[in-house]
Amino acid sequence: MIPASTVVVSTGFAMPVIGLGVYQNLNCKPACLAALRCGYRHIDSARVYRNEAQVGEAVRESGIPRESIFITSKINKIAGGYQSCLDAIDDSLKNFGFDYLDLYLIHSAYGGRSARLEAWKALLAAQKAGKLKSVGVSNYNVKHLEEIRAAGLELPSVNQIELHPYCQQRTIVDYCRSHGIIIQAYTPLVRGEFGNPTLQELSEKHGKNPAQILIRWSLQHGFVPLPKSQNPDRVRSNIDVFSFELSEEEIEKLDGLDRGKSGAVTWNPVDVD
Template sequence: MVPGALTIQSAIRLTSGYFIPHLGFGVGYGYGGAFVDPRSATKPCVLEAFKVGYRLIDTAQVYANEAEVGQAFRESGLKREEVFLSTKIYSASHGYESTLSAVDASLNRMGLDYVDLFLIHDASSGKKRRLDTYRALLDARNLGKIKSVGVSNYGVKHLEEIKEAGFDMPVVNQIELHPFCQQKDIVSYCQEHSIAIEAYCPILRGDMDHPVINELAKQYNRDRAQILLRWSLQRGFTPLPRSSKPERIRSNAQIFDFELSEDDMEKLNALDRGKAGSISWNPVDVP
C-alpha cells in the first residue's frame, strides 16, 4: 500500500499555527553512540539532508554546532521560510534572564533573526527554574525571536506544571521514542493536549538487530531503519534520525512510498519495555 499524499515535504500544523515537517534531521553528533566531531560533521551532513529534501533540522546549544547549522542553511540556497530550524536550551543555562541571553546567543551563532522552534532541553533544573525558563521563551516568542516554544524530555508532571502555571502549553515535546521505549503515558497526555511529539533515537542508534525488525525488513524489502522510521510516522510522531553517512541520510528519507500493515504495526507495538527499553538519558522522571 502507498500512503496518500504524505511526502518528505508534508507537515503537521502546530497549535501555534506554524507547520513542522513530518520528518526531521538530528545533528546531536557526539552524544550517544560513536563520537563524531560536530564541528566537522554538521555542515556537510545538513547540506546533504537539504539536498535529499529534509526541511527540519534539530540542533541544541549543548551540541556545539548551531553555527554550522546556520552556515549550512545559508550555503543551501533555500529561502528562510522553506526550512524549519530548531534548537534547545540545556538545564545548566535555565533561569529567566539567562534564557533571554541564551536565545540571543543562539540566534547570533546561527546567524538568524528567529528560530522556528526553541525547546527546553530537559527538566533537570527544578520547578522554579524550568518555569522561569519557559516564561522567558514565551517572552522571546512575543518579541518575534521564536516562532514556537516547546520542551524536550518532559514527563507528565512537568507538562502539568506548565498548565497549572497558566502558561500556553508547549507545541512540541521531544522525547525518546521507538518500539522498545514507547513512553505511553507521556504520548497519551501530549495527544490529549494537542502537543506534537518528536521522536529522538528513532532508529535505536543503529543497534537494530532484533528478530521482529529483521523479519519486517525482509518482508517489505526495506532496511531496518526504514521500518522503524515508518513505524514512527504511522504512530503520528515526527522522527529525528541522525547520521553522518550520506547514503544513510538518503535512505532514511525513503519512507514515504510504503506502509506497514496494522498487524505489522502491532508486532512492533508489542516490543515495548517501558522505561527499561530506553537507550538514551531519557530524564522524563526528574523531580
C-alpha cells in the same frame, strides 16, 4: 529529491514530519547539506551540540530560502533564571546567523520547578517578541507539563522525547495527544540496535532497511522522528520512507516490543524532580 509532508503545530506553523538530528556531530555541515539537497526541510540542533553555527552555514550555502527550512534548537542551562534564558536565546540566534528560529525547546526538566517555569516564561516572551515562532520542551514527563498548566501558562507546542518500539513512553504520549502537543521522537533508530527478529522480518518483507521500518513506525504513530546520521547515503535513505506503509498487524508487532523505561538507549531523563 523526496519531499516530506508536514504537520501543523499549535501556533499554526507547518513542521516537516521528518527532521535531521545533529547530536554529537561537531562537523554537521556536510550532513545538513546532503539532507537539504534530498528533501529534508527540518534540522534539529541544540546549544549543547555546539553546532548551531554549522547548521546556519549549511542553510545559507544550500541556496534554499530560510523560510522554507524548519530549524530547532534547545537551551540546556536554565538555572540562571529568566534573563539568562533570554540571553541564551539571543546567543543561539547569533550562532545560527538568523533573526528567528522555528522552534526552541527547554532541553530537559533538570533544574527544579522554579527554574523550569522561569525558563518557560522566557521562551514565551521571546516568542511574543518574534524571535521564536514556536516553543516547546524535551524530556518532559506528565508532571512537568502539568506544572506549566497549573501555573496558568500556555502549554508547549512540542515535547521531544526518546521514542521507538523498545521505549514507547505511552503515558507521556497519551497526555501530549490529549492536549494537542506534537511529539517529536529522538533516537528513533535505537542507535543501530537492529537485531530484533521482528524488525528483521519486516525489513526483509518490505525490502527496506531496518532504519526505514523504524521511521515508518514512528510516522504511522503520528510522531515526528529525528533520525541522525553523518553518512550522506544514510541521510538520503532515512527520508525515503513515503513509498510504503506498515499494516496494522505489523504496527502491532512492533508495538509489542515495548520494554518500558528499560528499553531506553539514551539518557531519557523524564523522571527528574
